[in-house]
Amino acid sequence: xxxxxxxxxxxxxxAQDVIAFMHxxxxxxxxxxxHVNDAFIYDAWKKLPSEWTTWWESLPSPQDAQKDLINSxxxxxxxxxxxxxxxxxxxxxxxxxxxxxSLNREQLVLSEDIPHVEVxxxxxxxxxxxxxxxxxxxxxxxxxICKTRNITRVVDIGSGQGYLSLTLAAVCGLRVLAIxxxxxxxxxxxxxxxxxxxxxxxxxxxxxxxxxxxxxxxKEIALWARGERCLLTGxxxxxxxxxxxxxxxxxxxxxxxxxxxxxxxxHINPASTENPKGFPISSFMRTNELNLSTSALITGCQAPTxxxxxxDSIFARKHWYRAVLEKLLHDKKxxxxxxxxxxxxxxxxxxxxxxxxxxxxxxxxxxxIGKDVTEQEIAEYEERYKHRVAETAVLWxxxxxxxxxxxxxxxxxxxxxLQEAGMEEVDVLPIFDYKESxxxxxxxxxKKESNGTGR
Ligand SMILES: C[S@@+](CC[C@H](N)C(=O)[O-])C[C@H]1O[C@@H](n2cnc3c(N)ncnc32)[C@H](O)[C@@H]1O
Numbered sequence: 001x002x003x004x005x006x007x008x009x010x011x012x013x014x015a016q017d018v019i020a021f022m023h024x025x026x027x028x029x030x031x032x033x034x035h036v037n038d039a040f041i042y043d044a045w046k047k048l049p050s051e052w053t054t055w056w057e058s059l060p061s062p063q064d065a066q067k068d069l070i071n072s073x074x075x076x077x078x079x080x081x082x083x084x085x086x087x088x089x090x091x092x093x094x095x096x097x098x099x100x101x102s103l104n105r106e107q108l109v110l111s112e113d114i115p116h117v118e119v120x121x122x123x124x125x126x127x128x129x130x131x132x133x134x135x136x137x138x139x140x141x142x143x144x145i146c147k148t149r150n151i152t153r154v155v156d157i158g159s160g161q162g163y164l165s166l167t168l169a170a171v172c173g174l175r176v177l178a179i180x181x182x183x184x185x186x187x188x189x190x191x192x193x194x195x196x197x198x199x200x201x202x203x204x205x206x207x208x209x210x211x212x213x214x215x216x217x218x219k220e221i222a223l224w225a226r227g228e229r230c231l232l233t234g235x236x237x238x239x240x241x242x243x244x245x246x247x248x249x250x251x252x253x254x255x256x257x258x259x260x261x262x263x264x265x266x267h268i269n270p271a272s273t274e275n276p277k278g279f280p281i282s283s284f285m286r287t288n289e290l291n292l293s294t295s296a297l298i299t300g301c302q303a304p305t306x307x308x309x310x311x312d313s314i315f316a317r318k319h320w321y322r323a324v325l326e327k328l329l330h331d332k333k334x335x336x337x338x339x340x341x342x343x344x345x346x347x348x349x350x351x352x353x354x355x356x357x358x359x360x361x362x363x364x365x366x367x368x369i370g371k372d373v374t375e376q377e378i379a380e381y382e383e384r385y386k387h388r389v390a391e392t393a394v395l396w397x398x399x400x401x402x403x404x405x406x407x408x409x410x411x412x413x414x415x416x417x418l419q420e421a422g423m424e425e426v427d428v429l430p431i432f433d434y435k436e437s438x439x440x441x442x443x444x445x446x447k448k449e450s451n452g453t454g455r
Contacts, residue, residue: 030398032295040327045391062390066397070304102404105434114144143172153230158237162189169203181210218252225254233259239267250421263439265300282416300406303438320392321357324385354382418445
């Protein structure tokens, strides 16, 4: 049963409240309705509640507001002790709603009866600490499901360098089909498998395949499985890949269990006439007319509580530079709406001053200082907006504040799809430590079995 936020007992009621919250004008504005880059063009600051902006303007520095907002995402009661004194109640209530609408992210503690998976040195030495922790936690859970449900095979899609695949094959004795769209990743995994003494096409089978849907792949998986039961997994299956895997788990009969962790929500393809199977995938979200823009989905990739706070960082000014420059380009009609822009290639050195930043951006846009924009105009815009640095700082923080609510919506959509397809034991488990691995929500499910065995 899904661990719902405090105060909720009905998942559909919870989902409806989340959708309603995401559709509120304030949520739409801060998750991309007005991008921070366009803050001065559309006067984003003035569109926020005036009680809030007045208070933020009264603080000695924008960093105080930023720290307070980010701290507000923490759910531990002691975190409330650090709430800024004098904060208007209306802000506090709104922040509380964000907390109350987010799925729990505290790492799942498995019972000590469940065996740990010790990754052999030959495999562990290839992994960074974060990856090793993810593989240990993921493999432990997957191995437990496999051993208790009579599953002998695992299909790992988006297997990358094979960190999880090879651990499951080498330590847990599972037969693994490792699938990845990148030949380079598959080659790396093959080499590591050899070094670990794993036999290709026995312990592990590698397949280079970029998955864009379910067509054809189900048959290949069934052929490889030889009638044995499989668990389908993927650690950090990017964008819509998680959705393809969810569909595969419901349609391929040898796949009896699913355990997938998503990431890179910016790569999710939204539903459209050309892509009717796009996001959202569940009937529930579609019936309730969930509408999240790509910018809102990008918000789901953020984890501001993990940011290292450095008020002196030159990056702190980046958003202000960009917003002032966008205003200048807009006022001078130098950039056409909707035109694809080249990458600006801003380097750290360009962040030292607004002039340096502007010079780099203009040259990337093939615009000339002296001809398209004068040095005097650049200086004038810097002067005109210099007292509004705090606006972009706070707007940027607001733009990532709904990260966990957005991620909850994505998880709920996937969950509902699986339930609607008749899957059982559908759940969302915070499998990793959020502080190390913020994309820590594993969607799990099992297929209903007609004879009731093996579960
Ligand atoms: C974030 S990495 C995760 C790799 C691995 N699961 C891990 O945890 O180390 C995502 C992997 O998925 C692969 N990938 C992304 N989209 C894919 C697709 N549509 N089909 C197949 N592989 C894909 C990438 O090549 C990459 O190796």
